[in-house]
Amino acid sequence: MADIKIDKIAKTFGNARALxxxxxxxxxxxxxxxxxxxxxxxxxxxxxIAGLETRSAGRVIIGGRDISDTPTRARGLAMVxxxxxxxxxxxxxxxxxxxxxxxxxxxxxxxAQVARAAELLHIEPYLERYPAKLSGGQRQxxxxxxxxxxxxxxxxxxxxxxxxxxxxxxxMRAELKAVLREAGTTTIYVTHDQxxxxxxxxxxxxxxxxxxxxxxxxTAVYSRPKTTFVGGFVGSPPMNFLPxxxxxxxxxxxxxxxxxxxxxxxxxxxxxxxxxxxxxSGEGLAFDVMVAEPLGSHTLLTGRSHGQMLRVxxxxxxxxxxxxxxxxxxxxxxxxxxxxxxxxxxxxxxxx
Amino acid sequence: xxxxxxTVYFTGIVALCAWVLVPIYFxxxxxxxxxxxxxxxxxxxxxxxxSLAAMQLFLQVEGVGQAMVNSIIAACIxxxxxxxLGAPAGYALARFTFPGQNAYRLLILLTRxxxxxxxxxxLTVAFIRIGLxxxxxxxxxxxxxxxxxxxxxxxxxxxxxxxxxxxxxxxVFGCTRxxxxxxxxxxxxxxxxxxxxxxxxxxxxxxxxxxxxxxVRNRTLTAYLLTxxxxxxxxxRFAGGFLLIVPSxxxxxxVRKYLFAMWGIANR
Numbered sequence: 284m285a286d287i288k289i290d291k292i293a294k295t296f297g298n299a300r301a302l303x304x305x306x307x308x309x310x311x312x313x314x315x316x317x318x319x320x321x322x323x324x325x326x327x328x329x330x331x332i333a334g335l336e337t338r339s340a341g342r343v344i345i346g347g348r349d350i351s352d353t354p355t356r357a358r359g360l361a362m363v364x365x366x367x368x369x370x371x372x373x374x375x376x377x378x379x380x381x382x383x384x385x386x387x388x389x390x391x392x393x394x395a396q397v398a399r400a401a402e403l404l405h406i407e408p409y410l411e412r413y414p415a416k417l418s419g420g421q422r423q424x425x426x427x428x429x430x431x432x433x434x435x436x437x438x439x440x441x442x443x444x445x446x447x448x449x450x451x452x453x454x455m456r457a458e459l460k461a462v463l464r465e466a467g468t469t470t471i472y473v474t475h476d477q478x479x480x481x482x483x484x485x486x487x488x489x490x491x492x493x494x495x496x497x498x499x500x501x502t503a504v505y506s507r508p509k510t511t512f513v514g515g516f517v518g519s520p521p522m523n524f525l526p527x528x529x530x531x532x533x534x535x536x537x538x539x540x541x542x543x544x545x546x547x548x549x550x551x552x553x554x555x556x557x558x559x560x561x562x563x564s565g566e567g568l569a570f571d572v573m574v575a576e577p578l579g580s581h582t583l584l585t586g587r588s589h590g591q592m593l594r595v596x597x598x599x600x601x602x603x604x605x606x607x608x609x610x611x612x613x614x615x616x617x618x619x620x621x622x623x624x625x626x627x628x629x630x631x632x633x634x635x
Numbered sequence: 636x637x638x639x640x641x642t643v644y645f646t647g648i649v650a651l652c653a654w655v656l657v658p659i660y661f662x663x664x665x666x667x668x669x670x671x672x673x674x675x676x677x678x679x680x681x682x683x684x685x686s687l688a689a690m691q692l693f694l695q696v697e698g699v700g701q702a703m704v705n706s707i708i709a710a711c712i713x714x715x716x717x718x719x720l721g722a723p724a725g726y727a728l729a730r731f732t733f734p735g736q737n738a739y740r741l742l743i744l745l746t747r748x749x750x751x752x753x754x755x756x757x758l759t760v761a762f763i764r765i766g767l768x769x770x771x772x773x774x775x776x777x778x779x780x781x782x783x784x785x786x787x788x789x790x791x792x793x794x795x796x797x798x799x800x801x802x803x804x805x806x807v808f809g810c811t812r813x814x815x816x817x818x819x820x821x822x823x824x825x826x827x828x829x830x831x832x833x834x835x836x837x838x839x840x841x842x843x844x845x846x847x848x849x850x851v852r853n854r855t856l857t858a859y860l861l862t863x864x865x866x867x868x869x870x871x872r873f874a875g876g877f878l879l880i881v882p883s884x885x886x887x888x889x890v891r892k893y894l895f896a897m898w899g900i901a902n903r
Contacts, residue, residue, distance in 0.1 A: 385809030
């Protein structure tokens with residue numbers, strides 16, 4: 284009922300194209316993350332959906348209703364802003380009740396819904412306080428509670444966690460996911476943090492240069508990136524891209540032969556850091572360790588292979604002094620083959 | 636080293652305070668020291684025989700009361716007009732980008748570039764023609780012109796300091812532009828706007844040239860005092876001077892926090 288159709292939305296600032304005919308269908312109750320580096324147009328797109336920014340072309344349809352020219356207040360959505368935008372001259376209670384008061388809800392309903400939202404976000408003890416007396420995390424909760432209190436069919440979030448410290452962010456991420464699942468709200472969540480997007484979203488739309496480069500489930504975006512940009516942006520560490528040359532249907536990696544997706548030509552082999560098997564006897568792709576970072580759950584090795592920088596995940600207990608030579612065996616089923624010239628993934632059927 | 640710095644620091648503060656406070660103190664002394672106190676030499680630093688006689692006398696002089704009422708009327712109208720016109724202009728400057736914005740900003744300031752002395756004659760003629768001459772309202776119009784640039788630019792910076800997202804949040808949660816302004820922006824800007832209003836009041840209260848030129852009978856206090864002081868006894872002059880200073884000091888003191896904030900001086 285609150286599905287969102289974004290139909291060829293474009294935005295130009297003077298000669299600069301910020302959004303290039305974005306088309307996106309979001310199902311009712313779905314959680315979509317718009318992920319991309321700063322300047323990719325994700326916030327602009329969100330603000331166009333909210334009606335806070337004018338569009339140059341295209342339509343936004345929510346629940347079958349074309350709201351492209353509807354003023355923000357009548358679009359039936361709620362929003363959480365990056366800097367929270369909690370009203371400083373109102374108590375937390377009045378902040379959370381604001382949307383309901385504007386809808387002219389009766390006092391009993393306001394009370395009930397504020398209480399519910401406050402309970403959901405654990406802000407009951409602060410209801411009578413002013414926002415100036417709250418910490419960043421608490422203000423953030425107030426902003427989310429204010430948005431949820433109106434029980435919006437659509438919730439827009441603009442980097443809501445980016446102003447929190449790392450630990451709080453992790454905690455809020457988990458809570459947010461639980462809260463929104465319970466509310467069943469269609470959510471569009473803008474972020475530049477790929478971990479956030481991976482952790483929260485049903486689907487991730489990766490944006491780059493005003494276009495959606497790939498839209499898919501988090502796992503698919505992670506393991507089957509459509510372009511080198513997606514592979515490099517999603518996941519930490521970024522995907523390795525190994526330039527290889529196919530000759531008569533096979534690729535030779537230091538004696539390791541892989542079936543090539545194409546008989547001839549230059550390719551990039553996209554391989555995640557954890558998709559290598561390590562061989563201390565030096566079998567497979569030669570890899571010289573430069574730096575080893577013990578990260579607790581695993582050790583991250585950074586090194587070179589034929590002059591190409593690679594990142595490899597190794598077991599946590601090993602000792603990898605610099606200049607150790609290791610052999611790498613990539614998992615052939617998890618390699619993403621890409622065209623060396625265009626940086627776009629080849630169709631995966633051929634690789635399988 | 637530290638002690639030296641402190642000494643210099645406090646000497647500076649004392650000197651600056653004395654610069655402002657000593658003259659005010661002597662005016663007060665003259666105003667309340669009675670007729671003899673004013674002429675006594677050497678002057679006593681401490682108030683000896685304080686009396687309200689001079690002040691009483693001054694307030695009873697014919698015309699003073701009326702002049703004060705005129706001053707208050709003119710200042711109040713100035714205050715109302717400057718805010719009514721200046722605040723929306725400031726809001727527009729703060730929130731919208733429009734062609735010629737910077738030119739507009741400059742133009743606002745340029746209204747202060749015309750010397751009032753040059754404008755006085757044409758203004759007088761025009762005011763006589765349209766019947767505004769010798770009225771408090773006419774004086775208030777000129778004072779508004781003087782206070783308006785200040786009101787517009789200060790309220791622009793006030794509105795600029797209120798995050799745009801607060802307004803956008805209000806829109807998202809169901810407010811029209813006007814509602815968002817009234818419910819969110821105005822309450823936040825109100826203290827600053829009040830300070831601006833009071834400052835406009837003070838500008839009008841202190842202004843003497845336009846008030847003298849544009850009035851004959853319905854003088855404002857400053858204009859009235861200017862004409863009568865020359866032929867008054869000294870303690871009488873002090874009483875008048877003191878009465879002129881007091882409202883400005885009280886008002887500026889009341890809004891000092893906002894003025895500091897406006898002028899970019901960090902207030903702790």
